[in-house]
Amino acid sequence: xxxxxxxxxxxxxxxxxxxxxxxxxxxxxxxxxxxxxxxxxxxxxxxxxxxxxxxxxxxxxxxxxxxxxxxxxxxxxxxxxxxxxxxxxxxxxxxxxxxxxxxxxxxxxxxxxxxxxxxxxxxxxxxxxxxxxxxxxxxxxxxxxxxxxxxxxxxxxxxxxxxxxxxxxxxxxxxxxxxxxxxxxxxxxx
Amino acid sequence: xxxxxxxxxxxxxxxxxxxxxxxxxxxxxxxxxxxxxxxxxxxxxxxxxxxxxxxxxxxxxx
Numbered sequence: 027x028x029x030x031x032x033x034x035x036x037x038x039x040x041x042x043x044x045x046x047x048x049x050x051x052x053x054x055x056x057x058x059x060x061x062x063x064x065x066x067x068x069x070x071x072x073x074x075x076x077x078x079x080x081x082x083x084x085x086x087x088x089x090x091x092x093x094x095x096x097x098x099x100x101x102x103x104x105x106x107x108x109x110x111x112x113x114x115x116x117x118x119x120x121x122x123x124x125x126x127x128x129x130x131x132x133x134x135x136x137x138x139x140x141x142x143x144x145x146x147x148x149x150x151x152x153x154x155x156x157x158x159x160x161x162x163x164x165x166x167x168x169x170x171x172x173x174x175x176x177x178x179x180x181x182x183x184x185x186x187x188x189x190x191x192x193x194x195x196x197x198x199x200x201x202x203x204x205x206x207x208x209x210x211x212x213x214x215x216x
Numbered sequence: 217x218x219x220x221x222x223x224x225x226x227x228x229x230x231x232x233x234x235x236x237x238x239x240x241x242x243x244x245x246x247x248x249x250x251x252x253x254x255x256x257x258x259x260x261x262x263x264x265x266x267x268x269x270x271x272x273x274x275x276x277x278x
Contacts, residue, residue: 084242085244098269125238125240125273126262126271126272129262129271129273130236130264160238210233210235210264210271211233211265211266211269212233213233213235214233214234214235215234215235215236215261
């Protein structure tokens, strides 16, 4: 349970802008699970809604809204589809636009795949990127496999085991976000 | 250039906590003047506010 009067803020980022993306159902499922937690606020961040140049990098193309959201955040949840074992380029472009906003904040990844591995390969590929950004990765992941069959037409998840899995993921992420907030705000660098 | 270690939060005026340093090899704007040849980059330090959670970044003091 967070020990600060300020609620934790953990936005959920949809990491793809593709038409027909299944990651949107995953993101909404995860976001509802976050919303159910006391003392935690969340918000959906959709890369499709953020206009950034892909011919430049850094703060010159920073989206002010994205920067403010991550600045306020204590942690992030990235919902990332696996495209040919990799992460979407647009997500990487977006992540690279800011710097200080990430430092010593928790991040968890929910991998999404059409096949049986639940995005394990894109998660592994993304970990060193997040480390370099200054984020602190947790050791629980969300693995949404066979995603084309995982949600009904209204976006409701069909496999109840994911409720328990995301519960474990969020417990770890919230613990890490709580500890890191305390550290950022109270523990000086030696 | 030497800088004061304590940073005051621009949002609420509280004393911020210096909790991280990071080496930037692609400094932006005024940070470029703080290039450290020994580290081959600009050493940045990061401060967070215990009152409102704001964060600040600046070239490190040393």
